[in-house]
Amino acid sequence: MTEDLRQDTLYQLDHVSKSYTRGKERVDIFTDLTMQIGRGEFIAIMGPSGSGKTTILNLLGGIDRPSAGEIAFKGQRIDNLGQGKLATWRAHNVGFIFQFYNLMPTLTAIENVELPLLLLKMSGKERRRRAETALDIVGIADRAGHKPRQLSGGQQQRVAIARAIVADPAVLMCDEPTGDLDRESANSVLETLQLLNTELGKTIVMVTHDPAAASFAKKELHLDKGRFVEREALA
Amino acid sequence: MFRQSLAVTLINLKSIPQRPGMSIATIISVALVVGVLLGFSAMANGFRATVQGTGSQDVAIFLRSGAQAELNSGLSRDEVRLIEEAPGLARDSGGEAIASAELYVIVDGTKRSSGTDANIPLRGVGEDAALLRQNFELVEGRMFAPGSNDLVVGRSVQREFSGFEMGEEIRLGNNNWQIVGVFSTGGTVFDSEIWADLGVIQNLYNRGSGVQTVRARLENPDAIERVRAYAENEPRLNLDVQAEQAYYASQAGATSDLIMYLGWPLSIAMAIGAFAGAWNTLYSSVDRRTREIATLRAIGFSGFPAFVGTMAEALMLSAIGGLVGAAAVYLLFNGVSASTLGGSFTQIVFSFAVTPSAIIAGIVMALVIGFLGGLVPAIRAARVPILAVHAD
Structure with a gap:
């Protein structure tokens, strides 16, 4: 992966390590990880439980920090x-998709979608318009007024x-986005992600x-014992 | 930041119905605190309003020096005569001071509300007694006839105690009396009294010619100073002279303060319980919404809106509790008539008065409970780790 030099690099990770302290014991998740992620990539990170998949996602999404090493996004650390x-960087650059959806149960679908836009300077009307467009893109505009409990997984x-x-972020971080769905729903969601990648150019790390x-x-990375093993996907 | 805080606040407030049991428990506990505080406050205010509303600025009341209350006072016939000669007193066309020497004894009455006995003042008064009470009105029957066992009863006595109906014969102590009239003085302390002829009371209660107080009309309110100077310079007199209004104001203070001395500690003890309830509810709320809060943080919200949202929830619950408590006390007690022991060990009938300032004090207390109960959970909400987004 380190040799995979691209001109259009989105992420650059240099010698990144991550460890946690459990009581008096230090647990290394991975050490000295160096990698790049280019614009427009759709990467699936796989690996056994505890291999550090979610930790990588957290670091790339800016919701966790490395113990050592540097992470740059578009050349900026x-x-x-x-x-x-x-937090401001996340609001402008990253969209998160979680296994259990993490929607606000008391808000309607469109109100949930509007939430990230509250962090940007925008009129209420513009917020509503963009939220409607986003719901339209994912094919669920007709459920805009429904609350999460009124919707299927x-x-x-x-x-x-x-x-x-x-909020039109450059990258989407997806943590087991289909882990709670049946096969048919999962495929539909994955097709949507694929569409966002190919048509809108969103970089996706899943x-x-x-x-x-x-x-x-487009690409599968297998994380094992703190090391990536890359494999071009067939799909 | 404002839009973030508003959004999180709305999310929090909308989530209240998801925790109906705990939310209602918090509301009720705060409502009880405010209810108790307002109940005592309404009692103290009502009592104070009744007693302070009694008495005129242009009526002087003469008590033995140091007596403080009518029951402790004693004045001889000679002293009464000297008092009636004081300068500054208003006089009738015959040049006589408009004054009433009065004797105050305690009799038993039976409360309609509880059926228990309670003390009622039986006041022996002179002919001018009615002239010395503002708003005196004989609402039924007639005044007592001098030298007879006639009684006229205050309207509040008739309302709160049984056996004082017009025309009825009643036994007080060893004596039989006839109720011949009902009077009102517009809701003052005197409405809680029974009046009879002074001479008859002196005779039946073996008080000789002594009285306890003298009331006399002043030429004007400022004349109280001349009267006081006269009493101080007259070696045969040893008196406390006060305007009647000032006398009742001092009488009101002690009892209404006592009511609040009981009310506040009880309210504060209950407030501690309500605080614990609010704390628990809000902690639970934050716990249940940990993933939601973390998600908002991941999206880019800061911790402050989570703090604001939790505080808003706490304040909303406590404000609702405060309003429920205030409304309940207002609807159940405001204007309700009750009686309690006054400064002279007799029952004073008064109406509960739920005042706007008491309601504001109650709501403020509710908000203080909410603020203190919500503070730590709100700080906790602000510190929810973003990695909790992955919690299932």
């Missing part, structure tokens, strides 16, 4: 940003995708256990 600046995940793309889900990505 993000690992040394303060909490406030990192697949529909909820589509709302979550709409929320992730509404953590998954599911080889079928990974097959929708």
Whole structure:
């Protein structure tokens, strides 16, 4: 991967290590990880439980910090940003999609989608328009007024995708996005992600256990014992 | 930041119905605190309003020096005569001071509300007694006839105690009396009294010619100073002279303060319980929404809106509790008549008065409970780790 030099690099990770302290014991998740992620990639990260898949996603998404090493996004380091600046960076550059959708149960679908736009300077009218567009893109505009409990799992995940793309971020971080869905819904969600990648050029990093889900990505990375093993996907 | 805080606040407030049991428990506990505080406050205010509303600025009341209350006072016939000669007193066409020497004894009455006995003042008064009470009105029957066992009863006595109906014969102590009239003084302390002829009371209660107080009309409110100077310079007199209004104001203070001395500790003890309830509810709320809060943080929200949202939830619950408590006390007690022991060990009938300032004090207390109960959970909400987004 380190040799895979691209002119259009989105992420650059240099000698990144991550460890946690459990009681008096230090647990290394990975050490000295160096990699690049280019614009427009759709990467599936796979690996056994505890291999550090989600930790990588957290570091790339700016919701966790490395213990050592540097992470740069579009050439700018993000690992040394303060909490406030990192939050602003996330608001402008990253969309998150979680296994359990993480929607606000008391808000309607469109209100959920509007949430990231509250962090940007924008009129209420413009917020609503963009949220409607996002819901339309993921094919769930007709459920805009429904609350999460009134939607199926697949529909909820589509709302979550709409929320992730509404602020037009460069990259989507997907943590087991189909882990809570049946096969049919999962495929539909994955097709949507694929569409966002191919048509809108969104860079997607997806953590998954599911080889079928990974097959929708352009590239699969297998994380094992803190090291990546790359494999071009067939799909 | 404002839009973030508003959005999180709305999310929090909309989530309240998801925790109906705990939310209602918090509301009820705060409502009880405010209810108790307002109940005592309404009682103290009502009592104070009744007693302070009693008495005129242009009526002087003469008590033995140091007596403080009518029951402790004693004045001889000679002292009464000297008092009636004081300068500054208003006089009738015959040049006589408009004054009433009065004797105050305690009799038993039976409360309609509880059926228990309670003390009622039986006041022996002179002919001018009615002239010395503002708003005196004989609402039924007639005044007592001098030298007879006639009684006229205050309207509040008739309302709160049984056996004082017009025309009824009643036994007080060893004596039989006839109720011949009902009077009102517009809701003052005197409405809680029974009046009879002074001479009859002196005779039946073996008080000789002594009285306890003298009331006399002043030429004007400022004349109280001349009267006081006269009493101080007259060696045969040893008196406390006060305007009647000032006398009742001092009488009101002690009892209403006592009511609040009981009310506040009880309210504060209950407030501690309500605080714990609010704390628990908000902690639970933050716990249940940990993933939601973390998700908002991941999206880019800062911790402050989570703090604001949790505080808003706490304040909303406590404000609702405060309003429920205030409304309940207002609807159940405002204007309700009750009686309690006054400064002279007799029952004073008064109406509960739920005042706007008491309601504001109650709501403020509710908000303080909400603020303190929500503070730590709100700080916790602001510190929810972003990695909790992955919690299932």
